[in-house]
Amino acid sequence: MAKVTSEQLGKEPIGPLLIRQAVPASIGILVMSLNILVDTVFVGNWIGSIAIAAINVVLPVSFFIAALGMAIGIGGSSIISRALGADHPEKALKTFGNQITLTILITCSMVALGLYFVDALIPAFGGKGDIFDPAKIYYKIVLYGVPFLALCMMGNTVIRAEGKPKFAMIAMIIPSVGNLVLDYVFIYIFDWGMHGAAWATTGSYLLCFGYILYFFLSRNSELKPGWHHLGLDRPILSEIGSLGFVTLARQAVTSITYLLLNNILFNLGGEASVAVYAIIGRMLMFALFPVFGVTQGFLPIAGFNYGARKYPRVKESIYTAVKYAALVATGVFVLLMVFPAEIADLFLSNREDMSAAEIAANNFVLEHAPAAMRWVFAATPIIALQLIGAAYFQAIGKATPALLLTLTRQGFFFIPLILILPNYLGELGVWISFPIADFLSTVVTGYFLKREVDRELV
Template identity: 60%
Template sequence: MANGKRSDTLGTDPIYKLLLRQAIPASIGILVMSLNMIVDTIFVGRWIGPLAISAITVVIPVTFFIGAIGLAVGIGGSSVLSRALGKGDDEKALKVFGNQVTLTFLTAGILAILGLVFQDYLIEFFGADESFKELALTYYRIVMYGIVMLALCMMGNNVIRAEGKPKFAMYAMMLPAIGNIFMDYILINIFDFGMEGAGWATFISYAVCFAFIVWFFVAKSELRLTFEAIKLKRTIVNEISGLSSVTLARQATVSVLTILLNNVLIVHGDALDVASYGIISRMLMFALFPVIGVNQGFLPIAGFNYGAEKYQRVRESINTSIKYSGLLALGIFIIIMIFPQEIVSIFISNNQNLDAATRADNAILLERTPTALRWVFAATPIIAVQLIGASYFQAIGKALPALLLSLTKQGFFLIPLILILPQFFGVWGVWVSFPIADVLSTIVTGYYLNKEVRTTLIP
């Protein structure tokens, strides 16, 4: 361990200052990363066509899930690491970090190989039909070559934040996003490589992020990897896995949800409805970036202070995080409700030189998507309670309630609603399922969070 630990400030500085210090860089990083996804979608939509958006949308579940291996190990392990740092147990923190690296590399590597072996089956399973299957396969193969780097980046980013160095975590997200946007322009627009260009631009962005993460842990980190640290220890693996399962289950549920949505939209609609969801899913991450940033900033603060038994500071971090993220969510809701048409039009080319079929597809997409966007964001002002509540249990190491609350929206409510409502209301039933799930999951999470705070954090 390096001397002069920045992580100690998590237990001493004012909560609101800590939250701003953690959340602003996290928000900026998420903003740039989501802008990357937005611009990627805009480029393929405008320069390749609307079916290219459908192609990327069906590829996302598998790449998202494998990348989420690193995110899960990163968040779960960093909860253990934050509490170890809070207790002053530097030796355990180092072993946790080493085991995170090994677990991420092995698990993501195996899944990447299997994903390439079964690529044809997986693409069809994810909802691709013959109209855009080849586009999806082209993008999928190239992205999968670099997916292990993405998983390691997702893991490393959360460790950086757990050390109390959020600016470096922000840089780790910004650099590849900027690189991907630049390479998209070069490879798709200038060299006209089509979906191959989109795939290689994404691969290069993973490599840039990985290079930065490696540099940080060599030059700037408090943690120094040793051969002994990367050897898997059963007790540490069990502790990491218990908490990582929360994030992994949540991300796996998102992947299952995306697969289900793609297939339901194909059955009750068509490929352009899949493209509509592709636009909406990007907007979900992009528009909510400040709310997600507050949530990311909250995790190390709550974990460190819980480990240090500073329960009043934990309560304060919960209240402050919900207040800030709730106000931000309200602002986002207002913007989406007022400007849905303008937002969707960004993704669609108005070039009159396009062929008649593409122009017709663009017109249909512009007609359908704004209404769907409004419905999906209809309950946004209340989501802060659900996000912070589920994250609190993960931050303090209570894996089971964290898992169950993390699954309330997508797993317990949204998936059943999407299976049921379209049977009666068609594609509209898909979109209205989102706000209903938000309301129900917020009620459940709010109840259990309040009960836990009164039982554990109030003397």
């Protein structure tokens, strides 16, 4: 039964197949993003805007460690998709076993280092002044759950590589809903403050891990690795590493970007400026969920058909994915251009007992967030090409172009822009760096993707 499901990646018409793969992925990302969004609203309303900034400071560290799991997952899942397409089930099993071992070893080591250097890492990522103490509380508790999150992110990509998008969707929904329920209980009812927000997040990771474990132990999965599959295999590790490094590099650059932005904005406008970026950062995760969903749905289709040497289907999947993603990105763009002030207001507390500092911070956010949001999302309609193009090279196992195109936006363009433009334009220099980097990276990706298609998919 499961084998038939994976074979459908090479048989169904591309349009309906992409929708079948992308819709569950989009729903899962939507729920996960809504969780992050509503979690931020809860924290902002029940704890305060400084708490939002504190969580934003912690995210780069915890996300980077969790991204190790995603990197191992996506790198290995590219191998699994192509192995299933080429009818090599033993290679798929050995790859999955190596993914499990590698994720546990690396993430546990990183958590130990993260806890040891806690007092140095938090200020380095912008956790200064009033932000430091709540950030440290959140950081230490959440970090204990990050290995489980990494295993979940790794497992989720493997589920999708098997052609089981609905199960992958459920795996994303469970922790999201769980986190919101636990937020209500721990923050609102128990009044645990930042401790409650942190334990709610960690608890949600454990819920997700429980479901992922159930999936692979049940009959729903065709991948049943034995103990002998868990032994590390150098050629497989090398391939996982080269492809997974693309995802890891992307997250590493994202973490560096958070570090730079939090510090630049803190120097320009203090805690309130960091809070503005925290809100926009949540919207970047939330608003683009359908575009990311199409990208996630595209990956196993491209990988499976490339492994099966069905190049016309690979070519069709690229064009269809770019078209669908561009349409939904344009819809997102229109909404954010029309309602930025209303969106920013959702994150802010209106409690009667707010201090003068909290009121001042809220006023600053309301004054600056709408214009900043419009600038940040100004190039949204064209980003589909950049995302799908970079994902394509990763799906077919070409690590070097995938890495370079993944780093193009943030590494080659965005980071230099935010280091230069704020010196002349202040905060405006930060915000206009986003659309400039989006435009330049899309042009570069479009050129290399077209060249690859014309040369290889004939």
